[in-house]
Amino acid sequence: MPKDFWDSISARYDRIMENDSQMKLLHKGILDRLPLSAQTVLDLGAGTGVLLEKIARRKGIQRLVWFDPSKKMRIKARQRLNGEKKVEYMIGNASRLKFKSGTFDAVVSNFALHHLTHGEKAACAREIWRVLKENGVFIFGDQHCRRMGTPDDPVWVGEIFSLLCKKADFYLTYGSLERMLLQVSLMPEFLLAKGEILATVEYWSGCLKSAGFEGIEIAAVKPVPLYNRIIVAHKRSAP
Ligand SMILES: C[S@@+](CC[C@H](N)C(=O)[O-])C[C@H]1O[C@@H](n2cnc3c(N)ncnc32)[C@H](O)[C@@H]1O
Incomplete structure (x- = not known):
């Protein structure tokens, strides 16, 4: 995936996602699980x-960090949030969080x-655990795959290709031509695991447990065969 891919799509992003029902379900699923007591997110x-x-x-x-x-x-987020004083903006990679330990009620x-490599996913889980306060929660929606694999495994490539075709079909039927075309244009990145690096929910659970998280819950988000899931993980208080 070109380094500037997200910059290049930023102007069209909201329009492409406008009719994407899975995105709305994921956002709702995350919001529904965000504790009412969370003040810093x-x-x-x-x-x-x-x-x-x-x-x-x-x-x-009280405090939100983009x-x-x-x-x-x-730029697009600033336009949307239009002077919202609670929001701060930080440019960075999710595997390296430049915040003090114990800063947030929720991530x-x-x-x-x-988009993170598998190694970065593990580092990211550790970083999230670090920046959460005790009793903080991590709530994460994403697309996953059925089993771990690499592009040199033809069976894995076949499975990912079949999953991507289901996604493209879903977007065309229930979204828009533009959403489907975006999915199709990203197929090489998924199949070569470059910038679009699917993992299983079990892989993520392992990363989260190793980082110290407890009470990990996994919920499927429709359409279930597309492997969209919401994972919730808790940082319990010290004994
Ligand atoms: C599909 S968009 C999702 C945007 C938003 N979360 C939503 O629900 O609409 C993926 C976002 O991930 C960001 N991204 C890509 N690589 C990242 C990384 N290493 N760390 C954090 N964010 C990353 C991209 O810049 C892009 O804004």
Whole structure:
């Protein structure tokens, strides 16, 4: 995936996603699981700020952080959030979080962490655990795959190709031609695991457990065969 891919798509992103029902379900699923007591929230891979805008409207929210590597996505998010004083912006990679330990009540993320390499995913889980306060929660929606594999495994490539075809078909039927074309244009990145690096929910659970998280819950988001899941993980208080 070209380094500037997200910059280059930022102007069209909201329009492409406008009719994407799975994205709406994922955002709702994350919001429904965000504790009402959360006052400080970090959104990793926040993009144009659709999820952050919804979180900002909730009572009790004091500090929200938009976090993403794309400067042009930041421009779009700033336009959307239009002077919202609770929101701060930070450019960066989700596997390296430049915040003090114990900063946030909640960390959220949607459709972003599959861009990390598998090694970065493990580092990201450790970083999220570090920046959460005790009793903090990580709520994460993303696309996953049925089993781990690499592009040199023809069986894995076949499975991913079949999954991508289902996604493209879903987008064309229930979304828009533009959404389907975006999915199709990204097929090489998924099949070569370059920038679109699917993992299983079990892989993520392992990363989260190794990082110290407990009480990990996994919920399927429709359409179930597309492997969209929401994972919730808790940082319990010290004994
Ligand atoms: C599909 S968009 C999702 C945006 C938003 N979360 C939403 O729900 O609409 C993926 C976002 O992940 C961001 N991203 C890509 N690589 C990332 C990384 N290493 N760390 C954090 N965010 C990343 C991209 O810049 C982009 O804004």
